[in-house]
Amino acid sequence: MAQDNLTAVLYKTKDLRLEQTPIPEIKDDEVLLRMDCVGICGSDVHYWQSGACGHFVLKDPMIMGHEASGVVAKIGKNVKNLQVGDRVAIEPGVPCRYCEFCKTGRYHLCPDIEFCATPPFHGNLARYYKHAADFCYKLPDHVSMEEGALLEPLSVGIHACRRGGVTAGDVVLVLGAGPIGLVTMLAAKAMGASKILITDILESRLETAKQLGADHTILVSRDSNEAELVKKVHELLGEHPNISIDASGAQSTVRLALLATKSGGVAVLVGMGSSELTLPLAGAVAREVDIRGIFRYVNEYPIALSLVASGKINVKPLVTHHFALEETLEAYEVARKGLGIKVMIHVQPRDSNNPTKF
Structure with missing residues (x-):
């Protein structure tokens, strides 16, 4: 050796x-x-x-x-x-x-x-x-080494979707179109989400999201009006998302996840930002929006490999x-x-x- x-x-x-x-x-x-x-x-x-x-x-x-x-x-x-x-x-x-x-x-x-x-x-x-x-x-013979390495971030996205309960027909909002946001979007699509809207601060990332199958995108900025963003999410989707997944960790995106999610829906927090945030919890609690955190993944590697090997996720x-x-x-x-x-x-x-x- x-x-x-x-x-x-x-x-x-x-x-x-x-x-x-x-x-x-x-x-x-x-x-x-x-x-x-x-x-x-x-x-x-x-x-x-x-x-x-x-x-x-x-x-x-x-x-x-x-x-x-x-x-x-x-x-x-x-x-x-x-x-x-x-x-x-x-x-x-x-x-x-x-x-x-x-x-x-x-x-x-x-x-x-x-x-x-x-x-x-x-x-x-x-x-x-x-x-x-x-x-x-x-790895199966047709799966590349690069795809094998990408099972790690993909497992995060799958875990986020499973924690949110994504299934056929769900309307999903993903906040952040970095690597984790994109794999979360891919996982949600593979699990049967009917409509997916994804947000980001970079147009280039949103273009990639569109190429990967996002139904709608929103470009946000530091001075974006929160109420207007919530309204735009609802208008583009034609309804309120029943599952929102924050893949950013920024206070603004976590807030948007809680505000935009349908009453009785689920907000999943993936991104790791500041240790303390100012959030509109009273409204989320009154509308029975479940807030769920995730940490890495569990029992999802075989699922990720199956989805990649079968071609359901690229x-x-x-x-x-x-x-x-x-x-x-x-x-x-x-x-x-x-x-x-x-x-x-x-x-x-x-x-x-x-x-x-x-």
Whole structure:
């Protein structure tokens, strides 16, 4: 096995370095992976620029990366579900499997979950990375490594839609057309939503949303009138959305979600913004609008893989930029500037593990 294990390590705020690290030794229930694709998430940029994301704070050097796919290079003696050479998507959070949350099927809330590139746990932006075998999902031959990496953000969107109860005929408002907002829109459409309206502050993102199937879009600005926006949402949809999903985290979009949602409907909050917000709760409570938060995803990776493999969801257009591992700093700069949608880092030569050109 090659000894090159070039790795992207964040030492402190704005100090991201590429350096050699030891190739991990695996346990009996783990696999060693030759990493292939690693996408850059908004949380990655937060850690890089500010040293924190929400209440997770960087205190020690941390290997970056959690949206990823790779190829099995070695298996532990107890591993039965994978073989050397299998191409896999990596669900980045491994729970304890023993606590109340794990035993009741809500393992994403496990207090001892080890989640890639979330302090104090290392990520997978490296040549080699080890992971629990049962949290690796074999990719069908026709699914690309890029699609495998994108199962991570797609699972967030699916979880948001499931928390909101999206089903056939629902009218859905999505606030924010960044990567998470777009995958949420794709998931809602796949789950049968009849009409979807999506908002954003960038026209380019709304154009992408239209190409991906949004029925209506609204361009908002910092000085947009809240009451007029609510009215416009209702006019464009021809009715009130019964499910609103905020994928921004900004106070203005959370407020719009609560104000625009149909009485008796559901508002799902995905975006992580300020720890405290000023919201019109009295009106939402009086109209029995359910407010539900989400945290990552749970049991959704197999669903995401099924939707992508069957062609019901096409995530390929989301990848707008490609970089080699050696170009990681440049890739992070592109992500920081908000250029394009999803920035993909190729740890191995691009398409080297794809059955056909991506």
